[in-house]
Amino acid sequence: MDGPAGAAPVAREAGRGTATPVAAPGEAPTAPGDPRRVVVVGVGNSLRRDDGAGIAVVERARPLLPPRVEVRTLSGEATTLLDAWAGADLAVVVDAVRWDHPAAGGVTRIDAISEPDAVTGWGAGASSHGLGVAEAVALARALDRLPPRLILLLIALAEEGQGEGLSPAVQGHVDEAVALLVAEVTAAGRL
Numbered sequence: 001m002d003g004p005a006g007a008a009p010v011a012r013e014a015g016r017g018t019a020t021p022v023a024a025p026g027e028a029p030t031a032p033g034d035p036r037r038v039v040v041v042g043v044g045n046s047l048r049r050d051d052g053a054g055i056a057v058v059e060r061a062r063p064l065l066p067p068r069v070e071v072r073t074l075s076g077e078a079t080t081l082l083d084a085w086a087g088a089d090l091a092v093v094v095d096a097v098r099w100d101h102p103a104a105g106g107v108t109r110i111d112a113i114s115e116p117d118a119v120t121g122w123g124a125g126a127s128s129h130g131l132g133v134a135e136a137v138a139l140a141r142a143l144d145r146l147p148p149r150l151i152l153l154l155i156a157l158a159e160e161g162q163g164e165g166l167s168p169a170v171q172g173h174v175d176e177a178v179a180l181l182v183a184e185v186t187a188a189g190r191l
Contacts (some may be wrong), residue, residue, distance in 0.1 A: 042095075043132070051096050053096040081140075098157050110151070110152040156170075
């Protein structure tokens with residue numbers, strides 16, 4: 001299993017700045033009075049092999065998510081992540097990362113609110129985005145800009161470099177990551 005100490009190893013798995021709510025045209029992403037705003041963010045660059053895994057997962061999940069869930073794909077710059085989850089009750093962020101230790105590969109689920117120490121072991125230099133998800137979480141914590149619930153689904157990189165398409169190792173686990181993402185969002189709707 002994969003991930004830092006304290007993280008919940010879940011399974012194996014393995015964009016750019018577009019923000020696309022899934023709500024119907026002319027409809028707000030959340031209805032007035034709706035207590036839950038859910039944002040799903042796929043982080044990565046689909047032209048850098050496995051770095052596009054976060055985007056691939058959220059795009060595959062998009063038709064399976066409730067219509068009021070906001071789905072975004074971002075390059076991973078820290079402040080854009082803070083803006084993306086601002087005002088959300090739940091944010092689920094999917095990204096591909098390098099671990100500081102040998103990883104078995106796969107998807108690691110981290111609850112960044114209840115497991116703050118688990119948001120380590122893949123920080124600076126682990127994301128191909130420069131300042132990435134770990135730095136965004138640390139910055140948001142320092143600025144008191146974390147959402148009430150922040151779930152990270154981190155996918156172990158297998159191949160990096162230029163080119164489209166995921167490696168077979170990572171591609172083989174996209175459906176499992178999609179299932180985890182959909183389960184997180186579905187569970188939030190029952191709270």
